[in-house]
Amino acid sequence: MTRVNSRNQNQSGVTLVETLIALFVIALMASAGAVMTTQSLTGARAVETRGDKAAELSTALSMISSDLGALIIRPSQDASQSGPPYVFEGYAPRYDGRIMVFVRNGWANPTEEARSDLQRVEYLLENGALIRRSWAAADPAQSTQTVDQVLLAGIETLDVRFGRGDTWQSEWLVPVADSATLPQKAELKFGFSRDDTLSARFLIGAGS
Numbered sequence: 001m002t003r004v005n006s007r008n009q010n011q012s013g014v015t016l017v018e019t020l021i022a023l024f025v026i027a028l029m030a031s032a033g034a035v036m037t038t039q040s041l042t043g044a045r046a047v048e049t050r051g052d053k054a055a056e057l058s059t060a061l062s063m064i065s066s067d068l069g070a071l072i073i074r075p076s077q078d079a080s081q082s083g084p085p086y087v088f089e090g091y092a093p094r095y096d097g098r099i100m101v102f103v104r105n106g107w108a109n110p111t112e113e114a115r116s117d118l119q120r121v122e123y124l125l126e127n128g129a130l131i132r133r134s135w136a137a138a139d140p141a142q143s144t145q146t147v148d149q150v151l152l153a154g155i156e157t158l159d160v161r162f163g164r165g166d167t168w169q170s171e172w173l174v175p176v177a178d179s180a181t182l183p184q185k186a187e188l189k190f191g192f193s194r195d196d197t198l199s200a201r202f203l204i205g206a207g208s
Contacts (some may be wrong), residue, residue: 056152061200064151064200067121068203068204069204069205071102071204071205072103072104072105073177074087074103075087075176075177076103076138078101080142085139086101086173086174086175087175087178088102088173088174088183089101089174090162090169090172090186091160091170092160092171093124097124098124099125101120101121101122103138105119119135119136120138120140121134128154128156129153130150130151130152130153132151133146133148133149134146135147155192156191156192158190159191160187160188160189162183162187163184163185164184169183182205183204184204185202185204187202188200
């Protein structure tokens with residue numbers, strides 16, 4: 001009769017302690033994998049969000065550059081006619097959020113409507129959003145349609161100044177059709193958070 005050696009039998013089996021250790025290691029690896037997956041997904045969403053923000057920012061800056069580049073020396077007055085006409089209004093921004101008001105030409109007319117190619121344009125800051133407001137006329141009436149377009153959102157601070165040569169001012173008004181007093185450039189400094197800021201400069205008209 002063959003006798004089984006008890007020492008060899010104990011060594012060939014798996015003890016409860018070893019089983020618990022193995023389960024603990026597996027649990028740690030699973031937890032680490034979950035954390036890595038979560039971080040990867042969060043990183044992917046951050047990249048996607050930043051990409052969307054970059055596209056939005058690029059569109060906004062292009063719009064501002066296009067409008068200021070197409071500015072013409074043409075006095076304009078709002079529909080209320082509460083104030084004098086201006087060729088250019090620039091603020092940093094004003095108490096009511098107004099930043100810039102002017103007239104531009106070259107307004108596209110793909111449907112060939114019976115209208116002027118001049119457009120009164122206003123930029124304003126409202127509830128942390130940069131808004132482009134436009135009228136299909138240089139001197140809009142009360143019935144003239146207004147079009148508002150939100151170019152940027154999430155703005156915490158906005159500093160604006162206007163310059164000609166080495167002179168910079170936070171407010172620049174041109175009440176008469178005099179190109180000699182028109183600012184040559186504008187600078188907008190956006191603050192989206194403490195560590196997320198952007199400064200951009202634009203030529204006004206021909207920059208003359």
